[in-house]
Amino acid sequence: MALEDIHNYYEDLVQHYIRALELDRTRDADYLADLCCLVLNQLPAHYIRYTVDMAYFTSDEKRHEMEERVIYAVTSAISWLDNEEHRRDHREEQ
Template sequence: MSLRDAIDNFYERLVQDAIDATREDTDTTDYLTDVMCVALNRLPSRYYRHSIDMMFYLADEELKGMKEKSLAAVKAARDFVKEHRRE
């Protein structure tokens, strides 16, 4: 097993949740993948090894703020990807 396989970025989960919450019928997998990449590039990394550690040590207000930042990043990424579509 690679060391990379032992860690995750908590924002990946939050961005995926924000994408799911804002999903539209016309969204394609390619479009949403681009949105996820752009959104994640606009957020800080928050790596963890065990998800239970993040949930246990993360204060409710901090988690709420991270969710809000993720949703804002996804909304901005949607606009960016739409404006820079490859035809």
């Protein structure tokens, strides 16, 4: 077994949702990295070896629940990152 084959399925969902929102086109790499960290820290780990397994071994209800969790976590993280006070604090740290 190759350990590099194992990954957190939520990472796939988060990246897909970020692309769907086109944030990868409107935000810089630092923002996206911060966003991904904030989002993934709000979500449970769900490790898999093959993404295709999710189609066979996860119910539609469970997949929908996972997608809803991602939407909520991304929305919350964007709100926090876009908060003017946070941007000001971040600039002062640099």
